[in-house]
Amino acid sequence: MRFLITAACAAILTVPAMAAPDPNTGVGAALDASARKAWDEVRYDLTEIIDRLHKHKDLPDASIWHPMRNDKTSNQTRINKLMDEALSHLKIARLSEYRQTYTELGEQIAETQRLIGEHMDKMVAAPQKTGRVAGLWTWSREEHEKRIGELESKIADCKTRQQAMIEDMKQEMARMGLDVSHEQIADLLLAVSGDTFFDLSACFHNVKQLTDMVAELIKQNESYVENSRKYYGMYVSLVSLLCHAHERAQAEIKTIYLPEINRIVEEALKTRDRTQELAKRNSGDRNTLARLRQNLEAQDMVIKAGRSYTKHLEDQLIKLAKAQTQLKQHQEIALNTYETVSLASSMLNVVKKSLEDLKTIQSMDLPDMLPLESDRLRSEFQIISQQLRGE
Numbered sequence: 001m002r003f004l005i006t007a008a009c010a011a012i013l014t015v016p017a018m019a020a021p022d023p024n025t026g027v028g029a030a031l032d033a034s035a036r037k038a039w040d041e042v043r044y045d046l047t048e049i050i051d052r053l054h055k056h057k058d059l060p061d062a063s064i065w066h067p068m069r070n071d072k073t074s075n076q077t078r079i080n081k082l083m084d085e086a087l088s089h090l091k092i093a094r095l096s097e098y099r100q101t102y103t104e105l106g107e108q109i110a111e112t113q114r115l116i117g118e119h120m121d122k123m124v125a126a127p128q129k130t131g132r133v134a135g136l137w138t139w140s141r142e143e144h145e146k147r148i149g150e151l152e153s154k155i156a157d158c159k160t161r162q163q164a165m166i167e168d169m170k171q172e173m174a175r176m177g178l179d180v181s182h183e184q185i186a187d188l189l190l191a192v193s194g195d196t197f198f199d200l201s202a203c204f205h206n207v208k209q210l211t212d213m214v215a216e217l218i219k220q221n222e223s224y225v226e227n228s229r230k231y232y233g234m235y236v237s238l239v240s241l242l243c244h245a246h247e248r249a250q251a252e253i254k255t256i257y258l259p260e261i262n263r264i265v266e267e268a269l270k271t272r273d274r275t276q277e278l279a280k281r282n283s284g285d286r287n288t289l290a291r292l293r294q295n296l297e298a299q300d301m302v303i304k305a306g307r308s309y310t311k312h313l314e315d316q317l318i319k320l321a322k323a324q325t326q327l328k329q330h331q332e333i334a335l336n337t338y339e340t341v342s343l344a345s346s347m348l349n350v351v352k353k354s355l356e357d358l359k360t361i362q363s364m365d366l367p368d369m370l371p372l373e374s375d376r377l378r379s380e381f382q383i384i385s386q387q388l389r390g391e
Helices: 003-014 033-056 072-092 094-124 139-175 184-188 192-220 225-281 285-338 342-366 375-386
Strands: 131-133 137-138
Touching: 003 131, 033 072, 033 094, 033 139, 033 192, 033 225, 033 285, 072 192, 072 225, 094 139, 094 192, 131 192, 184 192, 184 375, 192 285, 192 375, 225 285, 225 342, 225 375, 285 375
Parallel strands: none
Antiparallel strands: 131 137
Protein backbone atom coordinates (compact mmCIF):
# COMPACT_ATOMS: atom_id res chain seq x y z
CA MET A 1 0.00 0.00 0.00
CA ARG A 2 2.84 2.35 0.94
CA PHE A 3 4.44 1.51 -2.43
CA LEU A 4 1.26 2.47 -4.29
CA ILE A 5 0.98 5.80 -2.45
CA THR A 6 4.66 6.58 -3.11
CA ALA A 7 4.25 5.69 -6.80
CA ALA A 8 1.15 7.87 -7.08
CA CYS A 9 2.96 10.81 -5.53
CA ALA A 10 5.88 10.33 -7.89
CA ALA A 11 3.52 10.22 -10.84
CA ILE A 12 1.89 13.50 -9.75
CA LEU A 13 5.29 15.17 -9.36
CA THR A 14 6.42 14.10 -12.84
CA VAL A 15 3.30 15.51 -14.58
CA PRO A 16 4.21 18.89 -16.19
CA ALA A 17 2.74 21.75 -14.18
CA MET A 18 0.05 23.73 -15.99
CA ALA A 19 1.21 27.32 -16.47
CA ALA A 20 -1.16 29.90 -15.06
CA PRO A 21 -2.90 31.79 -17.87
CA ASP A 22 -1.20 35.09 -18.61
CA PRO A 23 -3.83 37.87 -18.57
CA ASN A 24 -1.54 40.02 -20.74
CA THR A 25 -0.90 37.46 -23.48
CA GLY A 26 -0.32 39.27 -26.74
CA VAL A 27 0.08 42.68 -25.12
CA GLY A 28 3.17 44.38 -26.44
CA ALA A 29 3.50 42.04 -29.40
CA ALA A 30 3.33 45.02 -31.79
CA LEU A 31 6.15 46.91 -30.07
CA ASP A 32 9.34 47.26 -32.07
CA ALA A 33 12.70 46.53 -30.45
CA SER A 34 13.37 50.12 -29.33
CA ALA A 35 9.94 50.53 -27.70
CA ARG A 36 10.24 47.13 -26.01
CA LYS A 37 13.62 48.09 -24.58
CA ALA A 38 12.33 51.53 -23.56
CA TRP A 39 9.42 49.93 -21.68
CA ASP A 40 11.78 47.66 -19.79
CA GLU A 41 13.94 50.65 -18.81
CA VAL A 42 11.26 53.22 -17.92
CA ARG A 43 8.23 51.39 -16.51
CA TYR A 44 9.30 51.79 -12.87
CA ASP A 45 10.17 55.45 -13.46
CA LEU A 46 6.72 56.00 -15.00
CA THR A 47 5.08 54.75 -11.82
CA GLU A 48 7.18 57.02 -9.60
CA ILE A 49 6.62 60.02 -11.89
CA ILE A 50 2.82 59.79 -11.71
CA ASP A 51 2.96 59.22 -7.96
CA ARG A 52 5.01 62.40 -7.51
CA LEU A 53 2.89 64.40 -9.96
CA HIS A 54 -0.26 63.34 -8.11
CA LYS A 55 1.11 64.41 -4.72
CA HIS A 56 2.86 67.58 -5.91
CA LYS A 57 -0.01 70.07 -5.40
CA ASP A 58 -0.44 69.03 -1.75
CA LEU A 59 3.24 69.39 -0.82
CA PRO A 60 4.47 72.44 1.12
CA ASP A 61 6.64 75.07 -0.52
CA ALA A 62 10.38 74.93 0.02
CA SER A 63 11.54 76.18 3.40
CA ILE A 64 15.02 76.80 4.78
CA TRP A 65 13.68 75.77 8.20
CA HIS A 66 12.83 72.24 7.06
CA PRO A 67 15.53 71.31 4.49
CA MET A 68 14.99 67.55 4.82
CA ARG A 69 11.24 67.44 4.24
CA ASN A 70 9.68 66.59 0.91
CA ASP A 71 8.47 69.88 -0.56
CA LYS A 72 7.48 71.17 -4.01
CA THR A 73 11.05 72.14 -4.90
CA SER A 74 12.68 68.84 -3.96
CA ASN A 75 9.79 66.88 -5.49
CA GLN A 76 10.06 68.78 -8.80
CA THR A 77 13.82 68.22 -8.82
CA ARG A 78 13.26 64.49 -8.46
CA ILE A 79 10.55 64.51 -11.17
CA ASN A 80 12.91 66.32 -13.58
CA LYS A 81 15.68 63.82 -12.88
CA LEU A 82 13.36 60.86 -13.47
CA MET A 83 12.09 62.43 -16.70
CA ASP A 84 15.60 63.13 -17.98
CA GLU A 85 16.57 59.51 -17.34
CA ALA A 86 13.41 58.20 -19.02
CA LEU A 87 13.87 60.46 -22.06
CA SER A 88 17.40 59.15 -22.57
CA HIS A 89 15.78 55.74 -23.23
CA LEU A 90 12.74 56.97 -25.16
CA LYS A 91 14.78 58.89 -27.73
CA ILE A 92 16.56 55.72 -28.84
CA ALA A 93 15.04 54.18 -31.97
CA ARG A 94 16.11 52.82 -35.34
CA LEU A 95 16.14 56.44 -36.52
CA SER A 96 18.79 57.19 -33.89
CA GLU A 97 20.95 54.33 -35.16
CA TYR A 98 20.77 55.60 -38.75
CA ARG A 99 21.65 59.09 -37.59
CA GLN A 100 24.60 57.80 -35.56
CA THR A 101 25.90 55.88 -38.59
CA TYR A 102 25.53 59.01 -40.75
CA THR A 103 27.51 61.04 -38.18
CA GLU A 104 30.25 58.40 -37.94
CA LEU A 105 30.59 58.40 -41.73
CA GLY A 106 30.97 62.19 -41.60
CA GLU A 107 33.74 61.81 -39.03
CA GLN A 108 35.46 59.29 -41.31
CA ILE A 109 35.23 61.77 -44.19
CA ALA A 110 36.77 64.55 -42.07
CA GLU A 111 39.62 62.29 -40.91
CA THR A 112 40.26 61.09 -44.46
CA GLN A 113 40.36 64.68 -45.72
CA ARG A 114 42.94 65.43 -43.01
CA LEU A 115 45.08 62.51 -44.18
CA ILE A 116 44.87 63.72 -47.79
CA GLY A 117 46.16 67.10 -46.60
CA GLU A 118 49.12 65.42 -44.89
CA HIS A 119 50.02 63.49 -48.04
CA MET A 120 49.80 66.67 -50.12
CA ASP A 121 52.14 68.43 -47.67
CA LYS A 122 54.68 65.61 -47.82
CA MET A 123 54.41 65.29 -51.58
CA VAL A 124 55.87 68.77 -52.06
CA ALA A 125 59.34 67.63 -50.97
CA ALA A 126 59.00 63.92 -51.87
CA PRO A 127 61.53 62.34 -54.26
CA GLN A 128 60.42 60.96 -57.60
CA LYS A 129 61.36 57.46 -56.45
CA THR A 130 61.16 55.73 -53.09
CA GLY A 131 64.42 55.58 -51.20
CA ARG A 132 66.35 56.47 -48.08
CA VAL A 133 66.86 60.09 -47.10
CA ALA A 134 69.05 60.74 -44.06
CA GLY A 135 68.47 57.18 -42.86
CA LEU A 136 64.66 57.34 -43.21
CA TRP A 137 62.48 55.46 -45.66
CA THR A 138 60.49 57.99 -47.70
CA TRP A 139 57.51 57.79 -50.03
CA SER A 140 57.81 58.91 -53.63
CA ARG A 141 55.47 61.47 -55.21
CA GLU A 142 53.88 58.60 -57.11
CA GLU A 143 53.15 56.69 -53.90
CA HIS A 144 51.63 59.77 -52.27
CA GLU A 145 49.45 60.33 -55.36
CA LYS A 146 48.33 56.71 -55.30
CA ARG A 147 47.43 56.93 -51.61
CA ILE A 148 45.54 60.19 -52.16
CA GLY A 149 43.53 58.48 -54.89
CA GLU A 150 42.66 55.62 -52.50
CA LEU A 151 41.61 58.09 -49.80
CA GLU A 152 39.46 60.05 -52.27
CA SER A 153 37.73 56.80 -53.22
CA LYS A 154 37.09 56.16 -49.53
CA ILE A 155 35.47 59.59 -49.20
CA ALA A 156 33.27 58.93 -52.23
CA ASP A 157 32.20 55.59 -50.70
CA CYS A 158 31.39 57.25 -47.35
CA LYS A 159 29.29 59.90 -49.12
CA THR A 160 27.41 57.19 -51.03
CA ARG A 161 26.70 55.38 -47.78
CA GLN A 162 25.53 58.64 -46.20
CA GLN A 163 23.00 59.08 -49.00
CA ALA A 164 21.82 55.51 -48.36
CA MET A 165 21.42 56.37 -44.65
CA ILE A 166 19.28 59.38 -45.59
CA GLU A 167 17.05 57.12 -47.67
CA ASP A 168 16.79 54.64 -44.77
CA MET A 169 15.84 57.52 -42.45
CA LYS A 170 13.21 58.70 -44.95
CA GLN A 171 11.63 55.24 -44.99
CA GLU A 172 11.81 54.96 -41.20
CA MET A 173 10.10 58.32 -40.78
CA ALA A 174 7.41 57.23 -43.23
CA ARG A 175 6.86 54.20 -40.97
CA MET A 176 6.43 56.67 -38.10
CA GLY A 177 3.77 58.47 -40.12
CA LEU A 178 5.92 61.45 -41.18
CA ASP A 179 6.26 62.42 -44.83
CA VAL A 180 9.74 63.96 -45.06
CA SER A 181 11.71 64.39 -48.28
CA HIS A 182 15.32 63.33 -48.90
CA GLU A 183 16.33 67.03 -49.04
CA GLN A 184 14.56 67.83 -45.75
CA ILE A 185 16.41 65.05 -43.97
CA ALA A 186 19.72 66.27 -45.39
CA ASP A 187 18.89 69.72 -43.96
CA LEU A 188 17.89 68.24 -40.61
CA LEU A 189 21.19 66.40 -40.38
CA LEU A 190 23.02 69.66 -41.01
CA ALA A 191 21.36 71.91 -38.40
CA VAL A 192 21.05 71.48 -34.62
CA SER A 193 17.29 71.85 -35.02
CA GLY A 194 17.50 68.44 -36.71
CA ASP A 195 19.06 66.94 -33.58
CA THR A 196 16.03 68.17 -31.64
CA PHE A 197 13.59 66.93 -34.26
CA PHE A 198 15.08 63.44 -34.49
CA ASP A 199 15.11 63.05 -30.70
CA LEU A 200 11.50 64.23 -30.41
CA SER A 201 10.45 61.99 -33.31
CA ALA A 202 11.96 58.95 -31.59
CA CYS A 203 10.25 59.95 -28.31
CA PHE A 204 6.89 60.39 -30.02
CA HIS A 205 7.26 57.06 -31.82
CA ASN A 206 8.06 55.15 -28.63
CA VAL A 207 5.44 57.00 -26.56
CA LYS A 208 2.72 56.27 -29.14
CA GLN A 209 3.61 52.58 -29.11
CA LEU A 210 3.73 52.40 -25.32
CA THR A 211 0.48 54.39 -25.02
CA ASP A 212 -1.19 51.93 -27.37
CA MET A 213 0.07 49.07 -25.23
CA VAL A 214 -1.07 50.78 -22.02
CA ALA A 215 -4.55 51.19 -23.55
CA GLU A 216 -4.66 47.44 -24.12
CA LEU A 217 -3.55 46.80 -20.54
CA ILE A 218 -6.29 49.11 -19.21
CA LYS A 219 -8.85 47.28 -21.35
CA GLN A 220 -7.71 43.87 -20.11
CA ASN A 221 -7.81 45.03 -16.50
CA GLU A 222 -11.23 46.74 -16.55
CA SER A 223 -12.38 44.44 -13.75
CA TYR A 224 -9.41 45.44 -11.61
CA VAL A 225 -9.73 49.15 -10.87
CA GLU A 226 -6.33 49.56 -9.21
CA ASN A 227 -4.55 47.83 -12.10
CA SER A 228 -6.35 50.03 -14.63
CA ARG A 229 -5.50 53.12 -12.62
CA LYS A 230 -1.84 52.09 -12.43
CA TYR A 231 -1.60 51.70 -16.22
CA TYR A 232 -3.50 54.92 -16.80
CA GLY A 233 -1.01 56.64 -14.49
CA MET A 234 1.78 55.37 -16.75
CA TYR A 235 0.02 56.99 -19.70
CA VAL A 236 -0.10 60.32 -17.80
CA SER A 237 3.64 59.97 -17.18
CA LEU A 238 4.30 59.33 -20.89
CA VAL A 239 2.44 62.50 -21.92
CA SER A 240 4.28 64.40 -19.17
CA LEU A 241 7.57 63.14 -20.61
CA LEU A 242 6.71 64.59 -24.03
CA CYS A 243 5.94 67.95 -22.34
CA HIS A 244 9.28 67.80 -20.57
CA ALA A 245 11.09 66.94 -23.81
CA HIS A 246 9.63 70.03 -25.49
CA GLU A 247 10.54 72.23 -22.52
CA ARG A 248 14.12 70.96 -22.65
CA ALA A 249 14.34 71.49 -26.42
CA GLN A 250 13.19 75.09 -26.08
CA ALA A 251 15.55 75.76 -23.19
CA GLU A 252 18.47 74.36 -25.18
CA ILE A 253 17.75 76.68 -28.11
CA LYS A 254 17.24 79.73 -25.87
CA THR A 255 20.15 79.26 -23.46
CA ILE A 256 22.77 77.51 -25.60
CA TYR A 257 22.28 77.76 -29.36
CA LEU A 258 20.95 81.30 -29.84
CA PRO A 259 23.49 82.95 -27.47
CA GLU A 260 26.34 81.04 -29.17
CA ILE A 261 25.20 82.07 -32.66
CA ASN A 262 24.89 85.66 -31.43
CA ARG A 263 28.49 85.45 -30.18
CA ILE A 264 29.67 84.12 -33.56
CA VAL A 265 27.89 86.93 -35.43
CA GLU A 266 29.20 89.61 -33.05
CA GLU A 267 32.74 88.29 -33.51
CA ALA A 268 32.33 88.35 -37.31
CA LEU A 269 30.99 91.93 -37.17
CA LYS A 270 33.99 93.10 -35.12
CA THR A 271 36.38 91.35 -37.53
CA ARG A 272 34.55 92.95 -40.46
CA ASP A 273 35.00 96.42 -38.89
CA ARG A 274 38.75 95.79 -38.56
CA THR A 275 38.91 94.57 -42.15
CA GLN A 276 37.12 97.67 -43.42
CA GLU A 277 39.57 99.85 -41.49
CA LEU A 278 42.49 98.00 -43.08
CA ALA A 279 40.91 98.44 -46.51
CA LYS A 280 40.70 102.23 -45.96
CA ARG A 281 44.35 102.39 -44.93
CA ASN A 282 45.43 100.31 -47.93
CA SER A 283 43.13 101.79 -50.55
CA GLY A 284 46.08 102.54 -52.83
CA ASP A 285 47.43 98.95 -52.85
CA ARG A 286 45.36 97.01 -55.38
CA ASN A 287 46.67 93.54 -54.41
CA THR A 288 46.17 94.08 -50.69
CA LEU A 289 42.77 95.62 -51.30
CA ALA A 290 41.69 92.62 -53.41
CA ARG A 291 42.62 90.21 -50.59
CA LEU A 292 40.82 92.31 -48.01
CA ARG A 293 37.70 92.40 -50.16
CA GLN A 294 37.76 88.61 -50.30
CA ASN A 295 37.97 88.60 -46.52
CA LEU A 296 35.00 90.95 -46.33
CA GLU A 297 32.95 88.63 -48.57
CA ALA A 298 33.78 85.67 -46.32
CA GLN A 299 32.88 87.65 -43.19
CA ASP A 300 29.61 88.81 -44.75
CA MET A 301 28.77 85.17 -45.48
CA VAL A 302 29.37 84.20 -41.83
CA ILE A 303 27.13 87.07 -40.69
CA LYS A 304 24.41 86.11 -43.18
CA ALA A 305 24.58 82.45 -42.18
CA GLY A 306 24.41 83.34 -38.47
CA ARG A 307 21.40 85.58 -38.90
CA SER A 308 19.62 83.02 -41.08
CA TYR A 309 20.40 80.33 -38.49
CA THR A 310 18.96 82.55 -35.74
CA LYS A 311 15.75 83.11 -37.70
CA HIS A 312 15.48 79.37 -38.39
CA LEU A 313 15.83 78.49 -34.70
CA GLU A 314 13.40 81.22 -33.62
CA ASP A 315 10.82 79.78 -36.04
CA GLN A 316 11.44 76.35 -34.56
CA LEU A 317 10.92 77.75 -31.06
CA ILE A 318 7.44 78.93 -32.09
CA LYS A 319 6.57 75.44 -33.36
CA LEU A 320 7.92 73.75 -30.24
CA ALA A 321 5.96 76.14 -28.00
CA LYS A 322 2.75 75.49 -29.94
CA ALA A 323 3.19 71.71 -29.68
CA GLN A 324 4.06 71.98 -25.99
CA THR A 325 0.90 74.02 -25.31
CA GLN A 326 -1.25 71.25 -26.76
CA LEU A 327 0.69 68.55 -24.94
CA LYS A 328 0.33 70.48 -21.68
CA GLN A 329 -3.45 70.58 -22.16
CA HIS A 330 -3.44 66.79 -22.69
CA GLN A 331 -1.29 66.31 -19.61
CA GLU A 332 -3.51 68.47 -17.39
CA ILE A 333 -6.69 66.70 -18.54
CA ALA A 334 -5.04 63.30 -18.15
CA LEU A 335 -3.83 64.10 -14.62
CA ASN A 336 -7.25 65.46 -13.68
CA THR A 337 -8.85 62.25 -14.95
CA TYR A 338 -6.35 60.19 -12.96
CA GLU A 339 -7.31 62.05 -9.79
CA THR A 340 -11.10 61.92 -10.23
CA VAL A 341 -12.17 58.97 -12.41
CA SER A 342 -12.22 55.33 -11.31
CA LEU A 343 -13.94 53.80 -14.36
CA ALA A 344 -11.53 52.00 -16.67
CA SER A 345 -13.76 52.72 -19.67
CA SER A 346 -13.47 56.49 -19.10
CA MET A 347 -9.70 56.24 -18.77
CA LEU A 348 -9.53 54.17 -21.94
CA ASN A 349 -11.47 56.80 -23.90
CA VAL A 350 -8.98 59.51 -22.88
CA VAL A 351 -6.02 57.36 -23.95
CA LYS A 352 -7.54 56.47 -27.33
CA LYS A 353 -8.34 60.12 -28.07
CA SER A 354 -4.80 61.05 -27.10
CA LEU A 355 -3.32 58.52 -29.55
CA GLU A 356 -5.11 60.31 -32.40
CA ASP A 357 -4.00 63.75 -31.23
CA LEU A 358 -0.33 62.78 -30.72
CA LYS A 359 0.04 62.19 -34.46
CA THR A 360 -1.15 65.72 -35.21
CA ILE A 361 1.03 67.30 -32.52
CA GLN A 362 4.11 65.43 -33.73
CA SER A 363 3.80 66.88 -37.24
CA MET A 364 4.07 70.41 -35.77
CA ASP A 365 7.69 69.84 -34.79
CA LEU A 366 8.98 69.39 -38.35
CA PRO A 367 11.36 72.33 -39.00
CA ASP A 368 11.10 74.37 -42.18
CA MET A 369 13.63 73.88 -44.97
CA LEU A 370 16.89 75.68 -44.28
CA PRO A 371 17.38 79.00 -46.13
CA LEU A 372 20.42 77.76 -48.09
CA GLU A 373 20.54 79.17 -51.60
CA SER A 374 24.21 78.37 -52.20
CA ASP A 375 26.81 75.73 -51.36
CA ARG A 376 28.89 78.41 -49.67
CA LEU A 377 26.05 79.31 -47.30
CA ARG A 378 25.48 75.60 -46.62
CA SER A 379 29.16 75.27 -45.75
CA GLU A 380 28.90 78.17 -43.26
CA PHE A 381 25.79 76.59 -41.70
CA GLN A 382 27.74 73.36 -41.25
CA ILE A 383 30.65 75.18 -39.60
CA ILE A 384 28.28 76.97 -37.19
CA SER A 385 26.51 73.67 -36.42
CA GLN A 386 29.84 72.04 -35.58
CA GLN A 387 30.60 74.88 -33.16
CA LEU A 388 27.16 74.57 -31.56
CA ARG A 389 27.67 70.83 -31.13
CA GLY A 390 31.13 71.38 -29.67
CA GLU A 391 32.81 69.43 -32.46
